Amino acid sequence: xxxxxxxxxMIALPLAAMLTAACSEVEADTTTQDAATPGENGENVPAAVxxxxxxDDALNEAMKDSFNTGQITMLxxxxxxxxxxxxxxxxxxxxxxxxxEMNLIHYDEDGNQKDLTDAExxxxxxxxxxxxxxxxxxxxxxxxxxxxxxCDAAEQERASMTDGDNGAMIWKTPA
Numbered sequence: 001x002x003x004x005x006x007x008x009x010m011i012a013l014p015l016a017a018m019l020t021a022a023c024s025e026v027e028a029d030t031t032t033q034d035a036a037t038p039g040e041n042g043e044n045v046p047a048a049v050x051x052x053x054x055x056d057d058a059l060n061e062a063m064k065d066s067f068n069t070g071q072i073t074m075l076x077x078x079x080x081x082x083x084x085x086x087x088x089x090x091x092x093x094x095x096x097x098x099x100x101e102m103n104l105i106h107y108d109e110d111g112n113q114k115d116l117t118d119a120e121x122x123x124x125x126x127x128x129x130x131x132x133x134x135x136x137x138x139x140x141x142x143x144x145x146x147x148x149x150x151c152d153a154a155e156q157e158r159a160s161m162t163d164g165d166n167g168a169m170i171w172k173t174p175a
Contacts, residue, residue: 048142055138059131066127068109074101074168075128079135081170087143088151090174091158097170102128 056076063072078101085091105128107113116124143150161169
């Protein structure tokens with residue numbers, strides 16, 4: 001089962017680099033960056049938050065028939081962490097940890113390995129890559145709004161993690 005996801009990062013990282021380059025060529029105008037969308041109760045929701053919520057809804061809907069909530073959350077987390085590693089200095093993805101996390105799609109909610117035919121496995125892995133791509137694409141767009149703030153938030157995220165919290169962390173430990 002590791003066959004696809006052990007090499008997934010080798011495919012995802014060059015793609016992420018291309019997306020980062022494309023996003024960095026387009027500078028966000030401050031009026032766009034500060035733009036807000038009215039929320040349900042009339043409050044203004046910052047554009048980046050609105051983007052994240054919209055993609056989360058779309059990702060949840062697209063993946064709900066194939067993955068459980070934990071697996072969908074994992075796809076979102078992997079998209080975020082790979083984007084941070086591609087966008088921010090001092091962050092690097094541990095390929096083995098990435099593959100370990102992505103391989104969680106092969107198990108059910110009770111931790112038992114799914115009994116899938118080769119065709120079902122192929123479909124499941126393609127769907128996981130689609131979900132990962134959706135998550136990563138949204139994170140690239142959000143990072144492009146203000147990469148400095150995005151990276152500052154990632155530094156705070158990493159600093160706030162304790163040994164018990166970072167089980168799903170795929171960043172290498174800084175030297």
